[in-house]
Every structure is written in structure tokens, then in C-alpha cells.
Amino acid sequence: MSHHIVELKDVRFRYPDGTEAIQGITFKILHGESVGIAGANGMGKTTLLLNLGAHLLPTSGEVSIGEVTLAKRTRQEIRRKVGFVFQRTDDQLFMPTVYEDVAFGPINLGLTEEKVAERVKSALEMVGCLHLSNRPPHRLSEGQKRAVAIATVMAMDPDILIMDEPASNLDPKSRRHLINLLKGFVHTKIIASHDLDLILDVCKRCIIIREGRVVADGPSEEILMDEKLLEENSLELPLSRQHNNKF
Amino acid sequence: MSFDLEFFNIGYLDTLSYKDTFVHRIDPRIKIIVSFIFILFVVSFQKYEVSALMPFFLYPVFLLTAGNIPLKAIAKKIVFVSPFAVFIGIFNPLLDTGVILSPFGIPVSGGWLSFISIIMKFVLTVSTALLLIAVTSFPGICEALERLKLPKVFVIQLLFLYRYLFVLLEESLRMIRARDARSFGKRGKEMKTFIRLISVLLIRSVERAERIFCAMLSRGFRGEIKVLRRHTINAYDILFLIISVTMFYLFRSFHIVNIIGETVGRSFR
Numbered sequence: 177m178s179h180h181i182v183e184l185k186d187v188r189f190r191y192p193d194g195t196e197a198i199q200g201i202t203f204k205i206l207h208g209e210s211v212g213i214a215g216a217n218g219m220g221k222t223t224l225l226l227n228l229g230a231h232l233l234p235t236s237g238e239v240s241i242g243e244v245t246l247a248k249r250t251r252q253e254i255r256r257k258v259g260f261v262f263q264r265t266d267d268q269l270f271m272p273t274v275y276e277d278v279a280f281g282p283i284n285l286g287l288t289e290e291k292v293a294e295r296v297k298s299a300l301e302m303v304g305c306l307h308l309s310n311r312p313p314h315r316l317s318e319g320q321k322r323a324v325a326i327a328t329v330m331a332m333d334p335d336i337l338i339m340d341e342p343a344s345n346l347d348p349k350s351r352r353h354l355i356n357l358l359k360g361f362v363h364t365k366i367i368a369s370h371d372l373d374l375i376l377d378v379c380k381r382c383i384i385i386r387e388g389r390v391v392a393d394g395p396s397e398e399i400l401m402d403e404k405l406l407e408e409n410s411l412e413l414p415l416s417r418q419h420n421n422k423f
Numbered sequence: 424m425s426f427d428l429e430f431f432n433i434g435y436l437d438t439l440s441y442k443d444t445f446v447h448r449i450d451p452r453i454k455i456i457v458s459f460i461f462i463l464f465v466v467s468f469q470k471y472e473v474s475a476l477m478p479f480f481l482y483p484v485f486l487l488t489a490g491n492i493p494l495k496a497i498a499k500k501i502v503f504v505s506p507f508a509v510f511i512g513i514f515n516p517l518l519d520t521g522v523i524l525s526p527f528g529i530p531v532s533g534g535w536l537s538f539i540s541i542i543m544k545f546v547l548t549v550s551t552a553l554l555l556i557a558v559t560s561f562p563g564i565c566e567a568l569e570r571l572k573l574p575k576v577f578v579i580q581l582l583f584l585y586r587y588l589f590v591l592l593e594e595s596l597r598m599i600r601a602r603d604a605r606s607f608g609k610r611g612k613e614m615k616t617f618i619r620l621i622s623v624l625l626i627r628s629v630e631r632a633e634r635i636f637c638a639m640l641s642r643g644f645r646g647e648i649k650v651l652r653r654h655t656i657n658a659y660d661i662l663f664l665i666i667s668v669t670m671f672y673l674f675r676s677f678h679i680v681n682i683i684g685e686t687v688g689r690s691f692r
Contacts, residue, residue, distance in 0.1 A: 255640060260637075267635050267637075270635050272582050279649075328642065332643070
């Protein structure tokens with residue numbers, strides 16, 4: 177199963193205003209791996225994800241997903257492989273009802289009507305939101321919106337799941353529900369978050385970014401226990417670990 | 424804090440449209456067509472007509488009761504926009520002073536009649552339009568417009584308007600609250616801050632539009648949005664169409680109020 181590998185070779189990205197958000201990132205994510213990306217605010221996490229989701233093209237270096245190298249004409253192909261869950265659910269859910277929103281992707285993939293209906297149903301069932309089908313997104317709670325946002329992406333049957341701060345604005349129960357949901361997915365997962373407990377729970381591997389560079393890359397269990405490293409990156413030990421140390 | 428209240432008010436009409444009653448279930452296309460024909464009939468009366476307009480109140484009253492819509496919600500909105508109609512007709516009683524009829528010996532000038540007629544036509548048409556929104560979900564109306572062959576660009580604009588109206592309102596609400604929290608008395612509430620607030624809102628909207636576009640692209644958007652078709656016209660819908668349009672036609676061609684008056688008068692004689 178070599179076709180779902182995500183590979184970055186010395187990727188750099190500069191915004192038009194001159195900000196060098198990514199300054200040479202190299203890593204490789206294998207099929208089925210789940211990787212957490214952590215780092216302080218403004219260190220390039222979101223920019224990196226936007227590069228992976230083919231929304232931004234690297235200024236230099238190479239991003240390849242599967243056997244496809246990211247370039248202007250392969251964008252569509254890459255977007256088809258990558259499911260992107262954005263940080264703000266109101267940006268992600270743009271159709272007037274939940275059903276239409278989830279159906280948007282599959283329709284654009286050119287599936288038949290029955291196939292679309294099937295996909296929508298199974299995606300909404302997966303996140304436990306089938307009963308919300310006919311509701312308009314502005315009448316949902318943040319937790320429901322997040323679940324539906326994930327369904328919109330799952331309905332496209334992506335190989336790779338990219339999420340930007342999936343647990344932001346969620347109450348503890350919704351957050352727990354989300355974590356269990358993510359654990360159940362067999363996809364390759366790339367999750368950027370400040371919620372280190374979530375990363376510890378869901379991701380086997382963790383990458384820490386500072387000023388557009390990778391400063392640590394390894395098993396979450398090791399990296400998220402390294403107090404000194406975390407502190408240098410404006411992070412803290414995951415809460416669950418703090419607890420263990422104290423008692 | 425009137426802005427807060429206004430915000431929840433808009434949401435209220437939307438909440439009503441998700442009820443499930445007989446009128447809510449009628450195909451939106453039929454409702455739009457019937458309401459449109461209704462409005463045409465109402466405005467077709469000549470300017471001194473008052474009593475012949477009365478029977479037309481049956482239609483909005485029907486939507487109101489069958490749709491289980493609270494009268495207050497609609498009445499408040501009508502009052503809110505009424506100045507427009509009032510100012511159109513307010514000078515008629517002054518300009519047109521010829522006495523046209525004098526019931527019970529009280530002389531009534533043509534100006535007053537045409538003024539009342541304008542107000543009645545206004546109440547009829549605006550209440551029907553508001554009730555149409557209140558008994559049909561907005562996506563339903565968009566679907567109907569698309570199937571009635573309105574250009575798709577407009578329909579999609581409307582859909583996005585509906586989706587982001589609430590998001591934008593909430594955003595402005597938060598900004599206004601944040602301003603109020605740090606402004607005291609009149610300071611901080613000047614036009615100058617308001618202009619800045621608006622410009623920030625504009626910039627945020629542009630940025631949001633970019634993010635939404637990203638989200639659309641990542642789900643394979645290539646310039647086509649499909650509007651979901653949920654409704655089918657059934658026998659009840661056709662029946663509703665036929666009955667209501669026939670009623671409107673009868674109201675238009677026969678002076679129902681006169682007929683009732685004459686029959687009642689005759690029976691007393």
C-alpha cells in the first residue's frame with residue numbers, strides 16, 4: 177500500500193507579503209499512520225496543512241501525496257485524495273442544509289444520485305448525525321457542526337484525513353466523542369492541534385514545528401513526555417501526564 | 424441593545440418556517456405562484472376600491488391560521504415597514520377633496536378612500552409575502568425558484584445569503600458587544616468607530632469568503648452547485664392552486680361585500 181504516502185522534501189513557503197512561514201520541512205508519513213502536528217501559535221501549522229491540501233503551492237521543495245507530486249495541474253487530483261477538515265466549521269459548511277452540504281462533495285465527484293444518497297447516509301451515520309439531515313447548519317451546536325464537517329469530508333471517501341484544530345470550541349463530551357470517532361478511522365491522519373491530550377490519544381507519532389522547521393519528530397509517547405522540549409515550544413505536558421507525575 | 428433583539432427577530436421567522444403543518448407541506452412552487460397571482464389580483468383594483476378588497480384578507484388569514492403563525496410576529500413587521508406606504512398615500516386626502524360617497528350622512532372624500540385603499544393593498548401584499556417566507560423554508564423557496572427557471576446564479580446567491588446571513592449577523596453582534604463593553608456614555612460610539620467596525624467586518628468577510636472557497640475547492644467544486652430537489656407536486660397542491668385562484672377570480676369579478684350586504688338587507692325588508 178505505497179500509494180497513500182505523504183512525502184515532503186525541503187518544502188518552503190513564502191506568503192506574498194514576504195513572511196517565510198515554512199522554511200524547509202522534510203518528513204514522510206506512511207499509509208495508515210496518524211500524525212499530530214504541534215507547535216506554538218503562528219509557527220506555520222496551518223500553512224503546512226494548506227500546502228498538504230493543495231490550497232497553497234510550496235514556493236520550493238516538493239510535496240507528494242501517493243505518487244502524485246503537487247503542482248498546479250495535479251491540484252484537483254490531490255484534493256480528491258485528501259479530506260480537509262477546516263478549523264472553522266462555518267467556513268466548511270456552506271450549503272443551506274446538512275444533507276446538501278454532505279452531498280456537495282460526492283455530487284462533484286460525478287457520482288449517480290443513488291450513490292450520492294448512499295454516501296451521505298453512511299457518512300452521517302458514521303458521525304451519528306443522520307437525524308440532522310434536514311437542519312440548516314446555523315441551527316446546530318458547535319459539536320454537531322464539527323461532526324457534520326467531518327461527515328462532509330468522509331462522504332468523499334478520502335485516503336488521507338487532514339484536520340486543523342479539530343477539538344477547538346468543543347465541550348468535553350463532544351471532544352471525547354470526536355476522539356473516539358477519530359480513533360475509529362483507519363485513514364492516514366494528519367492533525368494539527370494544541371490539544372496535546374488529543375494528539376496523545378489519537379496519534380502514534382508527533383511532529384513539533386517551530387518557525388517553519390521541524391524541531392522534533394517521533395513517537396507521541398516520547399515527544400509529549402519531554403518537558404524541556406515542550407516548554408521551548410510554548411507547550412506543556414499533556415494534562416493526563418501531569419496528573420500521573422503529581423500523584 | 425436593540426441590535427440583539429433585531430437579530431433574534433430575524434431568526435424567529437426562520438424558526439417558524441420549519442414547522443410542519445398543511446401549508447408548510449404544500450409544494451413551494453405552488454405557494455410562490457399562488458402568492459404571486461394573489462398580489463397581481465390585489466394591485467389590479469382601481470384606486471378608490473375599498474370594500475371589494477375585503478374578501479382578499481381571507482388568503483393571508485388562511486396562511487396565518489393554517490400555518491399556525493402567531494399574528495404578532497407578522498403584524499410587528501408590517502408596522503415596521505408601513506411608513507413607506509403611509510407616505511405614499513398621506514397627501515391624497517389633502518389633494519383629492521371631492522366627496523365621493525357619504526355613508527350615514529358623513530361625507531368621505533376620494534382622497535381618504537384612495538389612501539385607505541393604498542394601505543389595504545400594502546397590508547395584503549406585504550403580509551402575504553411575509554407569510555410566504557414564514558410557511559416555507561428558505562431552501563424550499565430557493566428550490567422552487569430554481570425549478571421555476573430563475574437563473575441559477577441568483578438562486579445560488581440567495582442560498583449563500585441565507586447560509587451566511589446568520590453567521591455575519593452573529594459576527595457583527597459580537598463586534599458591537601465588544602465595542603459597547605469598552606465604551607462609556609457617548610464616547611466610543613461615534614460615527615468614526617462605527618465606520619471602522621464596518622470596514623473590519625468587510626475585511627473579515629472577504630477573508631471568510633476565501634476560506635469558504637478553499638473549502639469548496641477541497642470538495643471538488645468546479646463551478647456547479649446542485650440545488651437539492653425535495654418536493655413533488657401532488658393532488659392536494661393542485662387542488663390548493665385551483666381553489667385559491669378560483670376564489671381570487673370570484674372576489675375580483677363579483678363584489679362579494681355588496682352581494683352579502685344586499686342579501687342581508689333584503690331579508691330584513
